[in-house]
Amino acid sequence: MKMETLSLEERFKNIEHNIGVIRERIAAAAKEAGRNPEDIKLMAVTKTVEPMFINHAIECGIDLIGENKVQEFLSKKPYLKLDNCKAHLIGHLQTNKVKQIISEVDMIQSVDSVKLAGEISKRATALGITVECLVEVNIGDEESKTGLDMELLYDTLHQISLMPGIKVKGLMTIPPICEDDESLNKYFSKMHEIFIDIKSKKLDNIDMCILSMGMSGDYEAAVRNGSDLVRVGSAIFGPRIY
Ligand SMILES: *Cc1c(COP(=O)(O)O)cnc(C)c1O
DSSP: OOGGGSOHHHHHHHHHHHHHHHHHHHHHHHHHTTOOGGGOEEEEEOTTOOHHHHHHHHHTTOOEEEESOHHHHHHHGGGSOOTTOEEEEOSOOOGGGHHHHTTTOSEEEEEOOHHHHHHHHHHHHHHTOOEEEEEEEETTOOTTOOSEEGGGHHHHHHHHHTOTTEEEEEEEEOOOOOSSHHHHHHHHHHHHHHHHHHHHHTOTTEEEEEEEOOOTTTHHHHHHTTOSEEEESHHHHOSOOO
């Protein structure tokens, strides 16, 4: 499907249709797993998407968006109707950009080092705010990926828990690209196990309430494996044009 050839009206209609289909599929996957569909949050991932389409998705009921890049989000933000919609940063965050973003988003899902958490803590404390975040885990242990190595997770959580101005609300992951459903399910279920394990330990100042996993190609599998928040971009807005 070539997006360029679609009219604006068709693109608006597609967004509405896609959101409806995705909500139905999330609900079906949740039911299959014996879960309440209302417990699963649908985030619209809006990187490269123009504000008018994002605003349309919000009019169609989307109340959470995710952006990857600080600069892109800040330049689009004045045009977005965010009164009833939250925004999370989901892309890799450089420490030198922390200052610009922390008071502009509702959560940072991509905290992947003690150093980054320390910078968030420092800046948040200076502003007198508390920044909610998720710790991003590199569940496939891939060299090329962002996210924290598994073996560092518990120690990192402990260190962040001691920092003022930053509050861990859960975990986020992007699994490796999988050839088959079996390996995909293995990564998702491993992630869920870790999430439950940390939650059961009731660590001070760590609030394990959100497990963020699942994207356009795998959100149903993620929901069946315990995801609380799926981050869906291209299945809502169409293929990204960079
Ligand atoms: C782009 C992106 C998504 C959404 O990807 P789609 O495959 O388009 O749904 C989700 N999470 C993160 C961290 C992303 O960068």
